[in-house]
Amino acid sequence: MSDPWSRPDPLIVDRATELRDSADLDAATAIVVTEGRLLASAGRLVELPPAEHPEARLRVYLGRENGRDLIAIVPADPSFADGYDGIGGERLVGLRDLLQPFAAHGAEGLRDRELGSTAVALEAWHASHGHCARCGAATEPVKAGWVRRCPADGREHYPRVDPAVIVAIVDEADRLLLAHAAHWSPKRFSILAGYVEPGETFEQAVHREVWEESGIELTHVAYAGSQPWPFPASVMVGFTARTDATEASVDGEEITEARFVSREEIIALVADGEVVLAPHGSIARRLIESWFGGPITDPAPDERIDV
Template identity: 45%
Template sequence: MHPLDLPFTRTRHDRAARRRAETDVVEASLADPAARTLVLHRGLLAVAGTHVPTAALLAPVGLPAGQWLFLGEHDGAPCLALVLPDGAEQELPPGADAWLGLREVARGAGAVSGAGSGGQSGGQPGPDAVADADAEVLAHGLAVEAVALAGWHRTHARCGRCGGPTTAVQGGWARYCPVDERETYPRTDPAVIMAVVDDADRLLLGHAAAWPAGRFSTLAGFVEAGESLEDAVRREVAEESGVQVGSGPGDVLYRGSQPWPFPASLMLGFRARATTTAVRTDDEEVTEARWFTREALLAAVTAGDVGLPGRQSIARALIEEWYGGELPGAW
């Protein structure tokens, strides 16, 4: 099996962690005429373009006050994020056309990825198309990092130990509590997501209680304390569907990972082999689970009876990897 191609994993920049210890990393970056900045407000990105919106990479000049984050470097030029205060409405900065969420931006990045590898025409892209694709992939990779980091700052303004206010340090990659004299760092919550396949090569998909009728996806859940990823796969599948996953070599195969900063998840994708097929949902998180052949899934999606996850998700990639190609439709 080939590695999964996932929109949230495409990047062109160096995170330059070596520079975070510099006391003036943000100030030095702002003084660099080659520096570029993403602007965020209330979790949304300032984007450029309307047909294929892309996170806008702006010169950090004349922008309003906010929190600056050091994202890294690209070809030696610093990359920053400016997080505007949540309280008041903010005008779009010059050079941006709209405020959009990361999911909407990711849809554009998926289109860019196709163009950058030859496009829909099947021919070789020209140098301008390749340059545009590289710039948009760069902006998208920076956007994923910026949204995740900004979300962490939004919920960690105070120390988890003493409750006192903390300040951002290390270019925004840590927060410091002067009372406890300790630093805290951005957290990531691991979650497993799996394409469960039985010995007849059918795929198991589930319907979550909170979803509209007809929406199905792969099963998923958070890794618990002291738990291996493989055991998390087996536990979550059993809890949500009643199906048992094998414990032998090759029964749980890692397929790839995808940051999912909504707010702080890392999705770890697997292919899992089911050793039972009887379905018994928990009716709390998952209210229905069904086995699909390729023909049945295609027919259900084409008829509009089943809606699949969006193309920016690892769930969609796992489903289409099993299917062997693209499927129509998405949420």
């Protein structure tokens, strides 16, 4: 089973890195991102021609497609969102809200997701890295938004990406380990994940995180795919693993509950609203459904328990 963000293919839109110093951003087609939300309509990104660009606080070059340049604009006016309340179908939505609509649009949806995730990640990076980590001087965006330069010492700062691992663990009975994190809403369950620490490989991070959170030792750890997750700056690296354990001993701090479930049990738990799985479009959902052997149907919105 493939996931739209876990694909071995090249980028859909050519980032054209060689043009970051020379592209005419005033003549580019723009998508809009503000405070992690994107201007969209009917599940697709809204693309603005040059004449409709809002005044920009930040512009980031996204690449070149079919002979035209694409950029992301962060509006200068903080009240920009007030003009988009859904009238005419255009509204500002979070990237998570676009996961399922994007998936429904096939190749065009994948292309939009690629552009949207890049825009959200870079907006967040610029917002949180406005000063030089060495001297504290205010930095300025250069190279069409892909670098921040310190005017005091000339040092260049690049967007950060925080690697994290996520793993689908099955026991000898082929049951999947589902866990509930302390900061999640009560019914939310997913698979174990955590950040990679300095000095360890992805696989070592998998073993460490799982042991720390569940007291489980793993065997047969194998890479399964990856996914950009710009909330605010992660890339999720997915794995599968097996264990001889039959139950978990949670840490009670990060993870408050964990249990192995069979395929029959997970269907019943989801249908009854006792378990709400990771959202469609996430690598967590992809790993869960890969173990299950196909899509898992969520209850209709009016049938679900509020989470």
